[in-house]
Amino acid sequence: MSRVLLTGATGLIGSRAIAPLLAAGHEVHALARDPHAIDEDRDLTANVNRHAVNLLDWETTRAVVYEIEADALLHFAWYAEHGRFWAAAENLPWVGATLNLLRLFGEAGGVRAVLAGSCAEYEWGADGICSEVDTPLRPATLYGTAKHATEMVASAYANATGLELAWGRIFLCYGPGEDERRLVPSVIRALLAGHEADVSDGEQLRDFMHTDDLARAFVELLDSQVDGAVNIASGEGVRLAEVIALIAEEIGRPELVRLGALPRREGDPAKLLADVSRLREEVGFERRISLGRGIRDTIAWWRER
Amino acid sequence: MSRVLLTGATGLIGSRAIAPLLAAGHEVHALARDPHAIDEDRDLTANVNRHAVNLLDWETTRAVVYEIEADALLHFAWYAEHGRFWAAAENLPWVGATLNLLRLFGEAGGVRAVLAGSCAEYEWGADGICSEVDTPLRPATLYGTAKHATEMVASAYANATGLELAWGRIFLCYGPGEDERRLVPSVIRALLAGHEADVSDGEQLRDFMHTDDLARAFVELLDSQVDGAVNIASGEGVRLAEVIALIAEEIGRPELVRLGALPRREGDPAKLLADVSRLREEVGFERRISLGRGIRDTIAWWRER
Numbered sequence: 001m002s003r004v005l006l007t008g009a010t011g012l013i014g015s016r017a018i019a020p021l022l023a024a025g026h027e028v029h030a031l032a033r034d035p036h037a038i039d040e041d042r043d044l045t046a047n048v049n050r051h052a053v054n055l056l057d058w059e060t061t062r063a064v065v066y067e068i069e070a071d072a073l074l075h076f077a078w079y080a081e082h083g084r085f086w087a088a089a090e091n092l093p094w095v096g097a098t099l100n101l102l103r104l105f106g107e108a109g110g111v112r113a114v115l116a117g118s119c120a121e122y123e124w125g126a127d128g129i130c131s132e133v134d135t136p137l138r139p140a141t142l143y144g145t146a147k148h149a150t151e152m153v154a155s156a157y158a159n160a161t162g163l164e165l166a167w168g169r170i171f172l173c174y175g176p177g178e179d180e181r182r183l184v185p186s187v188i189r190a191l192l193a194g195h196e197a198d199v200s201d202g203e204q205l206r207d208f209m210h211t212d213d214l215a216r217a218f219v220e221l222l223d224s225q226v227d228g229a230v231n232i233a234s235g236e237g238v239r240l241a242e243v244i245a246l247i248a249e250e251i252g253r254p255e256l257v258r259l260g261a262l263p264r265r266e267g268d269p270a271k272l273l274a275d276v277s278r279l280r281e282e283v284g285f286e287r288r289i290s291l292g293r294g295i296r297d298t299i300a301w302w303r304e305r
Numbered sequence: 306m307s308r309v310l311l312t313g314a315t316g317l318i319g320s321r322a323i324a325p326l327l328a329a330g331h332e333v334h335a336l337a338r339d340p341h342a343i344d345e346d347r348d349l350t351a352n353v354n355r356h357a358v359n360l361l362d363w364e365t366t367r368a369v370v371y372e373i374e375a376d377a378l379l380h381f382a383w384y385a386e387h388g389r390f391w392a393a394a395e396n397l398p399w400v401g402a403t404l405n406l407l408r409l410f411g412e413a414g415g416v417r418a419v420l421a422g423s424c425a426e427y428e429w430g431a432d433g434i435c436s437e438v439d440t441p442l443r444p445a446t447l448y449g450t451a452k453h454a455t456e457m458v459a460s461a462y463a464n465a466t467g468l469e470l471a472w473g474r475i476f477l478c479y480g481p482g483e484d485e486r487r488l489v490p491s492v493i494r495a496l497l498a499g500h501e502a503d504v505s506d507g508e509q510l511r512d513f514m515h516t517d518d519l520a521r522a523f524v525e526l527l528d529s530q531v532d533g534a535v536n537i538a539s540g541e542g543v544r545l546a547e548v549i550a551l552i553a554e555e556i557g558r559p560e561l562v563r564l565g566a567l568p569r570r571e572g573d574p575a576k577l578l579a580d581v582s583r584l585r586e587e588v589g590f591e592r593r594i595s596l597g598r599g600i601r602d603t604i605a606w607w608r609e610r
Contacts, residue, residue, distance in 0.1 A: 058363075058398075087465040089408050089411070089412070089462065089465075089466070091458070091462075092404040092405065092407070092408045092458060092462060093363075093401070093404070093405060093408070095400060095401060095404055095454075095458055096398070096400060096401020096402070096404055096405060097401070099397040099398070099400055099401055100397065100398060100401060102397070103394050103397045103398070106394070107394070139461075141461070142458075142461040142462060142464075142465045145457050145458055145460075145461035146458050146461070148457070149400075149454035149455070149457045149458045150454070152450050152453070152454045152457075153396070153397060153400055153447075153450055153451050153454045155450075156444075156446070156447040156450035156451070157394065157396075157397060157447060159447075160392040160394075160447045161394070
C-alpha cells in the first residue's frame, strides 16, 4: 500500500484511475482544480482525499505536495482542450508545471512516479507500429514535443536523484465522458439523435482502448518496478470504419453513417499502432474490456445523458 | 532599432551584452532579480531600463513583459551555480521559467527571440567537433537535457506561432567576473597570490571565447535573420595547458603551475570543439579578442580586486 498523489483526477483517464488505485489498496490523494467534480461514483470517492490545486500555481502546489508526502505519483493532468491542444501555447506551462510537481514530489520524499506521455512523441512513420526501443522520437506537433521534452528532463532528473520513474505513452482511448467532438462520441450522439454521421473514409488503423483499461494499465505500471517509457495500448489494430460499424450496429442505424463524407485530418497517419510487449511482458497487463463491450458501455452512458 | 528584453543582465555573459546592444542602437530593458547590480559601467548603464524580476515568479514576469512589449528577447538567465548546475534540481524550474517567458514575450507582441543553449546538449563523442547539423543531441547531464528540452519546445512553439527563434549554443568562455572556482580565475588567483596552482594534465582540447566576444556574437545573432541552433564559439581549439601557460607567462610565475596534480573531471571529454560555420558564414561574426589579449585583460581585472 502506498500513499498515491493522483493528478487530473477529474479528467477522462485520471477519474478512471481512482477505482483501480483503491482496489489495489492505495491511499488516494486526488488533486484537481475543482475536487468536488470527482463524483463518478460516490461510494468510491468517499474514500478519496481531495485537494483543490491548480498545478500551474507553483506555490499552492508546493504546500499541498509537502502536506501529503506521498510515496507514489500518478500524473495525468495536462492541457487537453479538443482540437486546440495539438498546437496550443498552453502546452508550455504544462511542461513547467509537470517538472515542478515531479521535483516537489521527489523533494518531499516521493519514491516512484508514473507520468502520462503520448504516442504523439513518436515519429509517425511508414511502418506505423511504435516501439519504445526502436521508433524515433520525432514529434510532429507542439503537444508531442512538449510531452517528449518533459519526459527527457523528468528522466534525467530521476537519474540524478534516484527517483523511480515510468512514462506511459497513451495511444487512442474511448469511454464515458469523452469530449463529444471526438470520433466515438460524435458518431454515437449523431446516430442516437437519428442524424447522419459524416466521417472520413475510415481506413486508418488505430489502437483503441477503453479508459477503464487504460487507467488500470497505469495503476499496474505504478505498482510494478518497470522504469522508463511504456506504451499503454491494447496491442490490437482496428480500422476506424470497424469502430464506427460497431457503433452503428449496436444502435441499429447503419444507414446513417456516411463514410468518406469528410476528408482525413491533416497529418493523420494511415497506421498508428503500439508495440505493447513491455506492457504485457514486463508489467503483466492484460486488456479486460473488448472493443465490442466497451462500445456498448459507452453508448449506454450516452443514452443516459 | 528594437526594444530588447535582456535577461540574466547581471550574469557573466548577459552583463556583457549591454554594451553591444546599446552600440547597435537598441533600447535595452534589462531584467534581473536585483537590477541595481547592473553596474559594470555606469556611463553605459545610465541608458538601460532596469526591471526587478525573478523569472521563476510567473505573475511578476507576466506583468513586466506586458509592460515592456519588447520586439526582441535575448535570454541568458538560468541556474548557474558552479559545479552544482550540472545535476541540480534547479534546472527544472528554469525549463518552465524560460518557456513561460518565451510565451509571454510572443503573446505580448514579440517578434524575434534568441535564447542561450549549451554545448552540453551535444553527445560528447569520439570526433569531438560539435556541428549543429550532424552531431547527435544526446546530453549526458541533467543541465544539458534541460537546455535541449527547452530548445525543442521553444522551437515547436515558434513554429506554431510564427515567432522567429534562434538558439545559441555556448561553449567555453572566460572573462572578468567569472566564478573564482573555475579554471582560468582559479589559476590566475593562485599565481597572483604566489601559491601553487594544481591542475589536471591539461591535454584537453577546448574552445575558449572571451565573454565580450560571446555576448557580442549573441547580439549579432539577434540582429541577423538566422533561425535555429547556432554554435557560439571561436572555432579554434586550444589545449588547457596552453591557456594555463599563457596565464603563467603573463604573471611571470610558470614554476607554480603543477600540471597533472589533479585528475580529470569525470566525463570530461578529450576534445570538445565547435563547428562555427553557421556563426561565421550566416551570422557574419568574427572574434575580436585573441586568447592572449583576453587572458591579459582578465588578469588585469583580478589584480584590481
